Amino acid sequence: MSETKEYVPPSVWTWDTESGGNFANINRPIAGSTHEKSLPVGKHPLQLYSLGTPNGVKVTVLLEELLALGKSDAEYDAWLVNIGEGEQFGSGFTEINPNSKIPALVDHSTSPAIRVFESGAIMVYLAEKYNAFLPKEASARAECMSWLFWQVGSGPFLGGGFGHFYAYAPEKLEYPINRYAMEVKRQLDVLDRNLAERRYLCGSEYNIADMANYAWYGALVEGKLYSAGEFLDVESYRNVIRWSRDIGERPAVQRGRRVNRAWGAEELRVPERHDASDFELEPA
Numbered sequence: 001m002s003e004t005k006e007y008v009p010p011s012v013w014t015w016d017t018e019s020g021g022n023f024a025n026i027n028r029p030i031a032g033s034t035h036e037k038s039l040p041v042g043k044h045p046l047q048l049y050s051l052g053t054p055n056g057v058k059v060t061v062l063l064e065e066l067l068a069l070g071k072s073d074a075e076y077d078a079w080l081v082n083i084g085e086g087e088q089f090g091s092g093f094t095e096i097n098p099n100s101k102i103p104a105l106v107d108h109s110t111s112p113a114i115r116v117f118e119s120g121a122i123m124v125y126l127a128e129k130y131n132a133f134l135p136k137e138a139s140a141r142a143e144c145m146s147w148l149f150w151q152v153g154s155g156p157f158l159g160g161g162f163g164h165f166y167a168y169a170p171e172k173l174e175y176p177i178n179r180y181a182m183e184v185k186r187q188l189d190v191l192d193r194n195l196a197e198r199r200y201l202c203g204s205e206y207n208i209a210d211m212a213n214y215a216w217y218g219a220l221v222e223g224k225l226y227s228a229g230e231f232l233d234v235e236s237y238r239n240v241i242r243w244s245r246d247i248g249e250r251p252a253v254q255r256g257r258r259v260n261r262a263w264g265a266e267e268l269r270v271p272e273r274h275d276a277s278d279f280e281l282e283p284a
Contacts, residue, residue: 015028015029022167022168023083023084023168025086026083026084026086026088026089031094031098031099031100032089032094032098033089033090033091033093033094034086034089034090035086035089035090035091036090036091037087037090037091037092037093038090038091038092039079039090039092039093039096040077040079041077041106041108042077042079042274043077043274044075044076044077044274045073045107045108045109046063046074046075046076046077046105046106046107046108046109047076047077047079047105047106047107047108048060048063048076048077048078048079048103048104048105048260049078049079049081049093049096049102049103049104049105049106050078050079050080050081050102050103050104050259050260051080051081051082051083051102051103051260051262052257052258052259052260052261052262053102054155054159054215054216054219054225055101055102055103055119055155055215056102056103056119056259056260057215057219057256057257057259058103058119058120058122058123058211058212058215059103059105059119059122059123059126060078060255060256060257060259060260060273061211061214061215061252061253061256061257062123062126062127062133062208062211062256063076063078063126063256064252064253064255064256064259065132065133065211065250065252065253065256066126066130066132066133067252067276068251068252069130069132071130071132073109073130074126074130075275076273077272077273077274078259078260078272078273078274079260079272080260080262080271080272081093081102081260082262083102088100088101088102095115096115096117097115097117098117099117099118101117101118103117103119103122104116104117104122105117105122105125105126107125107129118152119152119212120148120149120151120152120212123148123208123211123212124145124148124208127207127208133206133207133208133211134207134208135202135205135207140202140203140205143202143203143209144202144207144208144209145209146209147201147202147209147212147213148208148209148212150190150213151209151212151213151216151217152212154187155216157180157183157184157187158180158184158187158216158217158220159216161176161179161180161183161184162177162180162181162183162184162226162228163225163226165177165180166180166181166226166228166231167226167227167228181231181232184220184232185232185233187217188217188220188221188232188234188237188240189237191213191217191237191239191240191243192237192238192239192240193239195239195240195242195243196239199243199246200243201213201243206247210243210247211247211253214243214244214247214248214253217240217244218240218243218244218247218248220232220234221234221237221240221241221244222244222248255270255279258270258279259273260272260273
């Protein structure tokens with residue numbers, strides 16, 4: 001049996017090779033644009049530039065929920081940003097998000113227009129703008145914000161940690177997979193214990209904290225993320241599964257999950273969304 005040579009970090013790290021695995025061609029240690037490309041602007045004040053990954057789904061679900069609530073001025077254009085092709089490094093996109101990550105939003109209903117980047121920040125901005133899905137009472141608002149930012153802080157361990165090493169890394173490595181699997185299961189246990197006594201994360205009312213967490217942890221326990229359900233024994237988190245199913249049955253959530261989705265069954269894709277009629281091909 002050959003022994004694996006231990007990696008010895010250099011005294012100064014330099015970027016001389018790609019990181020390997022999926023998305024290696026879009027990872028780099030510097031910020032800024034790589035090419036000139038302006039962003040399209042549609043007919044609505046709200047312009048979303050995104051992709052139907054969990055962080056993108058957070059925002060499209062909220063927008064669809066706002067429309068379902070009767071907030072007609074929350075109509076929006078959702079433009080597809082293909083991160084596999086490096087479109088997030090276009091000059092137009094980096095102007096509205098210097099971090100070059102989806103999603104990013106521009107609100108043209110103000111003068112000058114307002115840019116908002118980072119999914120959690122976009123959700124708070126929209127919830128405050130339309131006075132919905134964010135409690136006003138101090139303790140309820142604090143609970144909502146706590147669970148929203150719990151997801152913002154925990155999500156990278158699920159995505160960039162577990163998801164990367166379990167599903168995308170060029171080789172399976174025991175230590176990082178075990179390390180991040182342990183953390184993801186701990187996170188699921190945090191959610192499960194809380195949901196044992198509550199219908200939703202903050203109590204009896206559905207809000208942006210549920211939407212944000214559902215995009216990641218709902219997809220995970222529903223078997224739609226990394227195909228890792230059996231490996232993580234997600235069936236044992238019964239309260240999370242019940243919560244996820246309740247949210248997943250909401251028509252606005254079903255629509256939001258389809259927006260900026262450019263893969264999978266055709267009836268589940270709405271690569272660009274400019275009007276409610278874009279959902280005419282209903283999923284089976």
